[in-house]
Amino acid sequence: MLTRADLAKYPFLSEASEYVRKLGLSIEELSAPEFSPVLDRAERRLEEALSKGRVSGDITNENAEILSFPVSNLILSLVGSSWGRDSTTSPLACQTSFITRFT
Numbered sequence: 001m002l003t004r005a006d007l008a009k010y011p012f013l014s015e016a017s018e019y020v021r022k023l024g025l026s027i028e029e030l031s032a033p034e035f036s037p038v039l040d041r042a043e044r045r046l047e048e049a050l051s052k053g054r055v056s057g058d059i060t061n062e063n064a065e066i067l068s069f070p071v072s073n074l075i076l077s078l079v080g081s082s083w084g085r086d087s088t089t090s091p092l093a094c095q096t097s098f099i100t101r102f103t
Contacts, residue, residue: 008062011069020070030071037061041068042075 007016030038041064048055049072059065 004062004066005059008059008065009057011066016066016069019066023067025067027074030067035067037064038067038071041065042071045069045072046075 002015007013007019010016029035041061045055045068
């Protein structure tokens with residue numbers, strides 16, 4: 001059985017998805033103040049991926065780390081980017097596309 005620390009380190013695993021599913025959170029609930037660490041981490045996760053091509057492994061809040069992965073994927077899907085789902089797309093190409101689209 002994986003620990004919460006394992007899920008935080010590997011939030012893309014199906015076990016992490018199941019953990020999030022069992023929490024039963026809605027998108028609306030994520031706007032509550034207690035979930036601001038999750039939203040902050042999702043934002044940092046995207047910034048790191050765009051600027052460095054990878055996400056840091058510095059985990060300070062396991063729950064925020066686990067929840068920020070699907071939240072960052074949700075953000076990507078809302079802006080219409082396939083970069084996070086397509087590992088063949090380079091971070092530089094995504095950053096260029098993002099800048100072009102939103103500036």
